[in-house]
Structures are given as structure tokens and as C-alpha cells.
Amino acid sequence: MGWRLLADVMFVLHAAFLLFFVVGGFLAWRWPKVVWAHLAVVVWSLAIVLIDYDCPLTGAEKYFLRRGGEDVYPRGYISHYLDGTIWPEGAAPTAEKVGFALIVISYVGFLVLRSRRRSRVASVKSPT
Template structure:
């Protein structure tokens, strides 16, 4: 029971982190205080995903599901919880790459917007 609860907690935290990365980008671009938290969350995610390393949260969640006597899902976390409910076949390796590039472009776009806005404010002073 404890392993099941821990697996569910890791999955929930992982999901909230994924949502924060996407939804938090435009919010962080407008709030310097939130930007610190956003960058603190984004840095390790980028360090894991850009070189194509396995996500430690996904690995831990699957290990905990095994400990709980469950068969862990195949594939990645995003595919399991965010894609497959809407598109049953899930993502193949190419689809995961396309999604990663799209999310990276989204985040970088908002980070560049925030940087440009701050530079304009400094120049106006």
C-alpha cells in the first residue's frame, strides 16, 4: 500500500511539474519572482531531456509501481498521462522528439520575451 501511494504521489508531482513548465512559461515571463521558480524547475528538466536521458521521476514511478505489485506502463510519462487519454496509440520516438522541440520552443520563446521586456525596461530608465 505504501509503494502504491508513493507511486501515485510521484506521478502527481511529475504531472504538476509538467503542467507548470508549460503553463508557467507565460506567467513567469511577467513575474520576476515566479521566474526564479520557473528556471529552478526548468534547468534539471532541460538537463535530462535535451540529451535524451531517462527522466528520473518516470524511473522512480515505474519502480514504485513494480514494488506495489503493478505492471508499470510502457513508454514515457507524458505519453501515458497526457497523450494516450486523447490519442490511444501514444507517442513513438519521433512524436516524443517533436513534442520536446515544441515545448522547448514554447519555453524559450517566453524566456526570450521576458529577457527582452526587462532589457526594454532598463533602457527606458
């Protein structure tokens, strides 16, 4: 039972990682320091997609499932849990593109908000 619990923990951590991947840039609008953690997640995710290697989080979940004597799903986390559930079967490449587009949008918004904040601070500091 302990191995299954660890596999479930990895499942939840992976889901949180992917959720942060999608919304982290928008969270940085409110909490700007979040952008650094989000940038690390984006680089990690981009490397996984471009180099096409297995995510270590998936590997850890599968390891714990195996140790617990359970069957391991043959594909990756996204293919197994999200493809055909969150979006139509086979649309994972499109979902990846949408995810990365949301990141670009969130970063543009982050930079616009940051610029506005700096302008406001500069106008408050300079006497008119």
C-alpha cells in the same frame, strides 16, 4: 495501498513539473523571480532529452508501483501518459520541440518586459 498513493503522488508531481516546464516562463512575466526555478527545470529537461536518460521522477513512480505489486509501464512517463492522449501517437519529438519553442518565446517576452520595466523606472528617476 500506501505504495499506490506514493505512486499517484509522483504522477501528480511529474505532471506539475511538466506543466511548469511549459508555462513557467510565462509565469515569470508576472512574477520575475520564478524565472530562476524555471531555468533549473529547463536545464534538467533539456539534459534528459539530449542525454536520453530516464527521468528520476518516472523511476520513483515505477518504484512505488513495483513495491505495491502493480505492473510497471514499459516506457517513460511522457510516452505512457501523454503520447496518443494529448497529442497523436508518435508525436512526442514534435511536442518536445513545441515545448522548447514556447520556452524561447516566453523568455523573449520576459526579457522585453524586463527591459520596458527598467526603462520606465529609469525615466521616472531621471528629471526631465
